Amino acid sequence: MSSRDQFASKIGFIFAAAGSAIGLGAIWKFPYMAGTNGGSVFIFLFILCTVFIGLPILIAEFMIGRRGQKDPINSFKEQAPGKPWFMIGWLGQAATGLILSFYSVVGGWILSYIIRATSMSLTGNGVDFEALFTDIIANPVEVLIAQATFMLITLIIVQAGIKRGIEVASKWMMPLLFIFFILLFIRSVTLDGAIEGIKFMFVPDWSYLNAETFLLALGQAFFSLSVGVSAMITYASYLSQKEKIVSSAVNVAIMNIFISILAGLVIFPAVFALGYSPEQGPGLVFIMLPAVFEQVPFGGFFILIFFILLLFATITSSIALLEVVVSIGIGEKTNTRKRATWIYSTLIFMIGIPSALSFGVMSDFTIMEKSFFDFIDYITNSIMMPIGALLISLFAGFHYTKKISKEEFQSSPLLFKIWLTIVRYIAPIAIAVILIRSIFA
Template identity: 35%
Template sequence: MEKREKFSSRLGFVLISAGCAIGLGNVWRFPFIAGKYGGGAFVLLYLIFLVMMGLPIVAMEFSVGRASQKSVAKSFDELEPKGSKWHIYRYFAMAGNYLLMMFYTTIGGWMMAYFFKMLQGKFVGATPEGIEAVFGELTSNRNEMLFWMILISVIALIICSGGLQKGVEKITTAMMVSLLVIMIILVIRAVTLKDAAEGLKFYLLPDFGKMMEAGINNAIFDAMGQAFFTLSVGIGSLAIFGSYLGKERSLTGEAISVTILDTFVAITAGLIIFPACFAFGVNPGQGPGLVFVTLPNVFGEMPGGRIWGALFFLFMTFAALSTIIAVFQNIIQFARDLWGWTLKKSVLVNGVLLIGLSIPCILGMTDWAGFSLFGKSIMDIEDFIVSNNLLPLGSLVYLMFCVTRYGWGWDSFTKEVNTGSGIKFPNNKGVRIYLTFILPLIVLAIFVQGYLGMIRG
C-alpha cells in the first residue's frame, strides 16, 4: 500500500478546504439575499447560524477524515462500531460529489468563457439587450458549452493527476491567493466609484424594518440555508482534506479558519457588486442573471471596464475551479481507497465518467430543452438532489455519527477534534445536548423546507 500523502503546509490545507467551500453561491446568491433582507441585519443572522450550524459539522467532517486517514470511501469502515452499517453512506456521498460536478463544470465553463469574452472586448459599447443576447447565445450553443465544460474539467484533472502536494496543493494555493488579491483590487475599484456609498449603505447598514417586511421567518430560513450550504458539508468533500492532515493542530481552529475565509469571500463579493450596481443604476438581481447580464452592463459603463470585467471573471473562474479541483480530488481518492486503484487509473476512469455525465446538463439547455420533471430542467434537478437532499441528509449522517454511541461517539470525536495545539471544541453538557438533539432537528427543518419551497414553486 503506498504511503498516504500529507499537506506540505497548514496554509495549503486551509486554502484548499476554503477553496472547496468557496463557490459560485458565495458570489451570486449571498449578496442578493443579504440585500433582500436588510443588508447588515441579514449578515448578522447569517453569522450566528454559521457558528451554530456550519462550524460544528465542518469540524466533524475534518475529524472523521483525520482519525480514519481515509476518504469517505473507507472512513466510516475505520471508525464505526463493529457490525454497524454507517459505511453504506459512502455511495450516497459519492453520488453527491458526482451529481454536483454534473452541472457545476458547465457553470465553471461559463465563467471561463466570459473571462475570454471580456478580454476580447465583447461587451464594449454593447446595449443591455446586446449583453443579454451574449448570455442567451452561450447557453443555447451546445458545442461552445461542451468546449468550455471539457476544458475546465481537463484542467482540473491535470492538476489532480500531479498528486496532492505537487498538483492540488501547489496550484490551488496559488489560485486562492490570486483570487483574494483580485477581490481586494475589485473592491477598491468598486467603492471608489461615484455614488458607491449608496450601494454600501444598502448592503451593510442593518435595516431590520426591511427584514420584517420580507418576513422574519423567511429571513431566518434563508440565513440558515445559506450558512449551511455555503460550506459544502455532508458529502465528504471536506473530510478528504482532513485525511491528509497530521495531528499537530486541533481541528476547531482549522474549521474556524476555513469558515472565516468562506465568509470573507461572500461578504466581499457584495462589496464589489452593490457599489458597482448602484453607481450605474443597475438592479442587482439574483443568480446567473446577476453575473452574466447585470455585471457586464456595469463593466461596460466603467472606465477600463474591459480589464475590470476580465479580472472579475478570472476571480469567478478561480472560485469555480477551486471547488471542481477539490471535489475531483475526493472522487479520485475515493476509487484509490476503495479499490486500490493507481492515481493514473483513477484520474483516467473518473475523468471520462465526469465529462460524459456532465453532457446531459448541457443537452438539457439545448437539444433536450423540452425535457422537464416537476417543471425543473436537468440542471435544476441535479442541483435539487444535491443541495436539498444529499447535503442536508449527509450532514445529518456526520452529525449523528459523531454524537451518538451507535456511531463513532462523542468521546472519540472530541478526543480527535481536540488533539493538537489550538482552539478546542467545547466539551460540555450544554453543547452536547444541542448537537445531539437540537441541531439534527434544525437540519431536518432545512431539508423539509427545501421540499416545501419546491411545492410552492
C-alpha cells in the same frame, strides 16, 4: 503513521479547504441570495448560521476525516465496523459527482466569458448582456467544449495528487483570489453613489427578519461551507494527526465569510451606483455585473479580472469535488490515481452533458417541472447535502464517545461542550427543518 498522502503544511490544507468552500457559493450564489432577501439582514443571519451551525459540522467532518485517514467510505467502515454509517461515504461520492456534473457547466460558462473579455468583445459595443448570456448557454457546441475544457483543468490538478496538485494550485489561487477581490473592491466602492450599496449590506431592514430568510441563510451557510458531501472528510484524511482541526475549521469559516462579504462589496456598490436593482437573481454575475463595469473607466479590464477570479474560485471547489470521487476509487484498490481521475472525470463529464444542453437543445426536457440542470442542482443542494450533513452531525455527536471526541477536538472544555450540544441537538433539528422545507416547498 499512515502511508496516505498528506498536505505538506497546515496553510496548504487551510487554503485547499477554504478553496473548496469559496466557490460559486460565495461569489455567485451569496450576492444574489443577499440581493433578493434584504441584504443586511440576510448577511447577518448567514454569519450567525455559519458560526453556530455550519462551523460545528465542518469540525465534525474534519474530525471524521483526520481520525479515519482514508477515503470517506473506508473511513466510516473502519470507525464503525459492521454498521451502515459507511453509506454516508457513498452518498457523498454520488452527491459530489452530480454537483461537479453541473458545476463544470457553469465553469465552462466562465471560460466562455473569459475568452470574450480577453478579446475585449464584452465592452464598447453596446452589448446586450442578457441576450449574450442566453446565446452562450444555448449554444450546444460552445457549452460542451467549454465544459470539457473546465473538466480537463480540474482533472490535471487532481491527477497530480495532494502535494503537487491540489495544495500547489490552492496556494497560488487563493492569494490571487484575495488580491483580485481587493482590486475590484477598491474600484467598486469608489464609484459615485456606491454608499447606497454599502448601506444595503450593513444597514438592517428588519422587515426581512423572518423564518423564511433564516432558513435561506442557513441553507446558504451549508452550501458555502461544502458540508454534507464528504469533501471536507476527504481533505482532512490527508491531514497530519498533529494539526489542530478546530483552529483550521475556524480559519476556513472566517475566510468563507470574508470572501462572501467582499463579493457583496464588489457587486452591490457598483450595482447601486449605476442605478441597477440588486434583485437580479442568478443572472447577477453573468448579466448585471458586466453591464455595470462596462460603464466605468477600464471596465473591460475589471470584467476580465472578475471572471478570472471567479474561475479560480470555481476550480478550487471543483478539485475538492473530484477528489472525493477519486479518493474512493483509489481506496477500492482497483485504480491508480491517474486511472481513477480519468475514469471518473470522463463519467462526470458525460453525466453533465444533459445539464450543459438544458438551456438549448434540451430546454423542453423537464423533471418535476425543472430543467435537467435545475433538477440536479435541486436534488444535490436541497436533498443530498442536508441528509449528508444530518448524518455526519449524528455520527460525530452520538457514535463517538466523549473520550474520542475530546481527543480529536483538542480545544477548551467549554468549547467542546458547546460543539457537542450543537452537533447532537441543534444542528440536526435545523437541518431537518431545511430538509422538510426543501421537500415540501
